[in-house]
Amino acid sequence: MCLLLGAAGVGKTLLVKRLQNLSAHDGKGDLGDPPPTRPTVGTNLTNIVVQKKITIRELGGCMSPIWPSYYGNCHALLFVLDASDPTQLSVSCSQLLGLLSAEQLAEASVLILFNKIDLPCYVSVEELKSLMRLPDIIACAKQNITTAEISARKGTGLAGVLRWLQGTHRASC
Template identity: 30%
Template sequence: MFDWLWNLLSYLGLYYKNAKILFLGLDNAGKTTLMHVLKDDRLAQHVPTQHATSEEVILGNVRFRAFDLGGHEVARQIWRNYYTNVDAIVYIVDANDRERFPESKAELDRLLADEQLSDVPFLILGNKIDIPYAASEEELRTALGLHHLTTGKAGAPRGMNARGAKDVRPLEIFMCSVVRRMGYAEGFRWLASYL
């Protein structure tokens, strides 16, 4: 009924959805780089994240508070402290670091099994596809055990996957290169439809 007003307000920048999003993944996956590219379109070398940081980012009509919690082993122990009122998880995987796929899968499995996150949408970004011999989407999907968990890139009604199964959290994988600024925009558009 008020779609025209919603679209007009969004177009004019007068309306924003607000969200709290956690950027999670192992160290060196590209979380901090992605956050800075989204915030101020700036690429830079970053030291490993030692302490949780947060930034406000606006993408389309979604204004979100992004939390980069770090990915080294000690930092992963505090992730749980940030689950309260979280609207989405962006889980980033270094698609070129096959040796760490089992470790990344174990962390993702822990997140997906956590009751506090049972209804939270998950955007999984396979980063660094600009590096020769990085994993393909199919290889990463298999390594992370996601074949029967994803909801489809076109999106599906909340609570259903692409095959029509009910009571499934929105979850999808998108391949990207943060440094080449490709692939992640599609993922965030997908995610925004569930916020």
């Protein structure tokens, strides 16, 4: 099981819809216009096939107080941040620290996704990493952590997310 987490409004639903579409076309082709999305209230389960079926459980950002009840059987974690909204950075950083300190997630592989890099107001990922002190966080974490810049709206970087999911799925099965 892969969990898809992040604060409200960071683009989790669009990301999972785009990944599902991309996996259906073997990671190639035009994604077309972004599908409509609505804020997730509760949880969404989505299956993505990348050589094998991977189930992604997306949890709404407003559900963060009960995220821990979903940590069991989690082998991979996609954590999404909004690179265009530095005001949300402290909330996202706090959520990330909570996830990384959870004993049930100690063995999970983590991919931190800096989303919305297509927007003109996005903050550079290097600046965000510095503000979050991400190198220090990664150095102290038990998990294997990778980072990536993406645009769920444009599709930038999503093929790399599929490759990461494929690699972590193979390692965890």
